[in-house]
Amino acid sequence: MKQLLKQIIKKIPLYYPLHNWEVKRRQVKELVEWERKGKPLPPPHIVKQRTLQTYAKRFGLKILVETGTYCGDMVEAMKDSFDRIYSIELSKELYENAKGRFKGIKYIELIHGDSGLELRKIINKLNQPALFWLDSHYSAGVTARGDKDTPIYEEMEHILNVPDREHVVIIDDARLFGTDPAYPSMGELSDFIRSKRPDTDIRM
Structure with a gap:
């Protein structure tokens, strides 16, 4: 019953505009609190948004490819900064929620599946350089x-x-890579990248 009620509420036309406004308000509060505490790690979401926008502008990138849609907050924040956005989500529930959030926005393409498999299909479509935001690691919760x-x-x-x-x-x-046996260290990942493309510029 509770899940059905949520689905009905999300179909109300004003739901997503109000939801997006509330998310942005919360993110600004998180930024202020983060700065007050001396900017500890990890940075809040809004800082990550600005990082993506900075790199997109620096390199003239108009396509964003995200792995790990989650609630769609990064897609929402980036939708006015790119001409085309692809986002892959493994969770069926999160994917369906994101579909509702971005319904009718034709330049945003959401894909349900494993990014380790689906990413190749997106890359084959690209005819210009893109910005990749890799955020599909498992982080518990939903x-x-x-x-x-x-x-x-x-x-x-x-x-x-x-x-x-x-x-x-x-x-x-x-920064968390190498702190869990399931994750490679940054050194191992850097070696892997350079084994494929020795000229790659890697920054940490």
Whole structure:
């Protein structure tokens, strides 16, 4: 009954505009609190948004590819900064929620599936460099868990296998890599990347 009520409420025309307003208000409050505390790690979502916008502007990127849609907050924040947005989500429930949130926005394409498999299909469609935001690692809660806690190797292999594309890749929470046996260390990931593309510029 509770789930049915939620579905009905989300169909009200004003639901998503009000929801988006509330999300932005909360994110600004989180930013103020983060700055007050001396900017500890991890940074709030709004800082990550600004990072993506900075790199997109610096390299003239008009396509965003995200792995790990979650609630769709990054897609919402980036929708006015890109001409085309792709986002992959493993959880069926989160994918369906995001479909409702971005219904009718033709330049936003949501994909349900494992990013380690689906990313290749998106890359094959690209005819220009893109900004990749890799955020599909398992983080408990409502997030879905695939065959691996993070498909980062598979994701990077798809990206690196395409020649002559100056893609820019940003990995969320990369500082945590190497702190869990299920995740590679940044050193291991860097070695993997350079084994595929020795000229890759890697920054941490």
